[in-house]
Amino acid sequence: MENLSEFEANQKDLIHILHKIQAEYGYIPSQALSSISKHLKISESEIFGVLTFYKAFSLKPRGKHLVTICTGTACHVRGAPMILDELKRQLSIEPGETTEDDLFTLETVNCVGACALGPIVISDGDYHGQMNTREVNKLIKKIKKEIKE
């Protein structure tokens, strides 16, 4: 599938290649694994190991909008679990999943380095600090409204 010939068959390039594919497709399609395996001469299980280790890669297509909630220690004590519950309820998905209409993907992250502002929710790269259930509700509604327009 991929044109991998631009890469040397160097096993050190694995992460780099995965990043490129992730950027291009928004996820790592399963067929990519066998092409990478042949190109870099490493087993598919090993590639799978690497790509499930790093948060940056996903195996399922991501939704149009990515909502990430920090569940790091600071955010946790400031109420992140409640916000996460709210998000799960609103979107009817678990963290790591994408809504059936492919509009939202929900993810968690452990600390984004803005603890003082916690709890943190990031929507499509925008940071929202000091979130609570009400705010997050509003945020989702806002995005949904934007989609409709």
Next chain:
Amino acid sequence: MIIFIDGKKFGIESKKTILEAARENEIYIPSLCDHSRLSPFSGCRLCIVEIKGRRGYVPSCSTYVEEGMDVKTDSPRLRKMRKQILELILSEHPNACLICSEKENCDEYKSTIRKVGEVTGCVLCPNNGRCELQDVVKALKIDKVRFPSVYRNYEVKKNDPFFDRNYNLCILCGRCVRVCHDLRGSSAVSFVFRGSKAGIGTVFDQTLLEAGCQFCGACVDVCPTGALTERALKYETLPDETRKTICPFCSIGCELKMELKEGRILNSAPSEDGPVNQGQACVKGRFTIKDAVYSSQRILKPMIRKNKELEEVSWEEALDFVAKKLKKYKGKEIGLIASPQVSNEDNFLIHKFAEYVLKTENIDSVVRFSSYAVFQDLAQKNGFELNLNFKIEDISKAKTIFLLGADIVVTHPIIWLEVLRAVNNGAKLIVASSVDFFLNRFSSLWLKMKPGSEYFLLSFLSKVIIDKSKVENLAQIEGFKNLKSSLDELDLSQAIEKTDIEEENIKKAAEILIKETPSVFIFGMELTQLPWGSQNLAGLWNLSLQTQGQLVPLGLETNLRGLFELNRHCSSNTKGFKRIIQDAEEGKVKALYLASPIPYSQKAKFEFLVIQDSFMSENMKKADAVLPAASFAEIEGTFVNVEGRIQKFNKVIEPLGEAKPDWWIISQLAQKMGHNELNYNASSEISKEMIKNIPGFSGISFQKLKKGERLFIQEEKKGKKKFVPIKFFSTSIETSKEYPFLMLVDYNLDYYKNLDLSQEIKAFGIIRNSRWFKINPNDAKKTKLKDGETMEVESSKGKVKGIVKVLESVPRGTIVASFLWNEEETISVARLVSPLSNASHSLVLLPVKIKRGK
């Protein structure tokens, strides 16, 4: 160097870890993720120690000793930390039994059995009693777990051959991942996911089979817990005895340890310190031995034909019958076929029997078709000394490894491990083959070539090297001028045309061979099993001389080398396999004594046929007498492995039924025929006589052999070297409109005597199967054939049936089949070739046509 452990002074070799140093001196440091054959991982942190002058605690498994180092392995603080670490591990492991205060008495009173899928504690775990985790818990005196317990609740994976994976018991030590990646090169399993979901797994949770597992069992052997367990052992209790012997399923001859319970084999596994296999084995030695030995195909009683039916009789009656019949024939009317899968002692005796009792020259074996025979022939004709010995461990010292033909991951797994070690040390692997072998993942260069065109490739490489390297060095070797002029007529375009290899790759190969020395050339039967096999070999021989490389000829069968040494010296004027069959077809040989499987010849009509084997076979339909031979596990003797090492194997169990050692049968027969010089009481008596009489074995100490030392066959170390001029003739086996496919043969030793392992052992048949015809997905699509369907393959000589196996590794336009010596007529690939008696028969390449079968 000097180090101190717990205040005591020790002299330790450098390059050792603290843990190794401690173990050597019997100082216990708890450890879980460390394994003596694997690189340090430092995952469990149980092995922490204190080092004077350093802050904190270091893992002793990955910290190397230094001069004067002062190590403390035990202190209240260390003990406390280790306990805490282990309790954390146990919090995710079924721990009820581990910390149960009644555990000492449990065995006595427990009523339970292990017939439960879920392992909630040691009593229900197949690893109970042989578990490293249990040992460490005991050593650290853990009696409670102060963390909340979690049960991961993963489904136990039971859908692969031979072993189950229960990751609820996994402690994430990573040993399986390391052994699979570092030592076996499969990387079928890996660490997957992160955080609380982290575990061991395969790509998309596929089965191991799909993930490229070889089922070598190495991971099962290193797993410290019951997470990986052999299915056959699941409901067994602990063995009461362990015995060591040699695996008979290929020419490597791995040392195996067999666990026994009340005289029955429970399982087999590589012994940790086997000198050839160093703790490794392969799927056959690890998982199939028990089922093969106890196969329902075993012949357990002597039988003779009475009123058209084979009937079981006593040994006395059977031997009398055979002796009486054999006496009726003149020497030249009797033929014998010896087996490369029995001991040297057995073969020595059968040769002696032929010579002294039957007085016949008609004795032969499949050695006739081996690379050894082709090599010997080449050496004799060209006047150089034949050297066949090599050492497996030398392979890993090479800088270039040139592999021709053989799929060593399957045929010679331990050689593969050594090649992998070389590659991991930076050696270049060049593979010349038409099939895309699994090990190509590790090659620097794959010379994808037209099957059978090897000598054009090899000769062209010779030519390039002559042109590029210093001629003076080579010119000193005899025959250089002849070689050089014989290569004149070959040019690049011809080499490319004949081999189909890209120009750039041929050049690359030559470059590597010149630059990266020393080199090792490994080749299997595929290279020599062609009408022009000796030219292929000549090309390789020249190349090895030019680069001062080592040739590694891979004999296939267990004791092929031993039988070759016998043949070489005892029966220089014997007749030859083809001749015997031909004579039989012509009615000149009237009685045949089969001590080995051979292809069933439709035309051959014998008055009298004796079969001496351990397993039933097609040929039995025609036999007049069937004599049950014991299997390797029931006797002792010696095998010579692929390297030329003579290895003693031991009796593990009593013979099944009334089976007897081959030598005993022959010896009894001889006596019945009035020859007392073949009277022996033990195979060791024969060993001693053989050592006296057969040059390759001469000077060898039987005492040393008995003690388990591995001694090499004697051969001239610095034999005469001489180049062999190459003759180019237009040889090729071409497909045609009528027969558009080229059939290649896989030479795997997936049979033991007359037993086809893939048919006898279901789980093995899933991994590889003698009935498979492997085909490229494109060809499968074109011919509308699907995996698992029946397929018919037809050559100009006949047709046979098999099962379609679609594989991407098979090149387009080819079919890859397996070959067994003795199969039922409708499925035997031997049916497709001209009879063995025909000189030009080629099993490696054959034009065929295919279609869907019924």
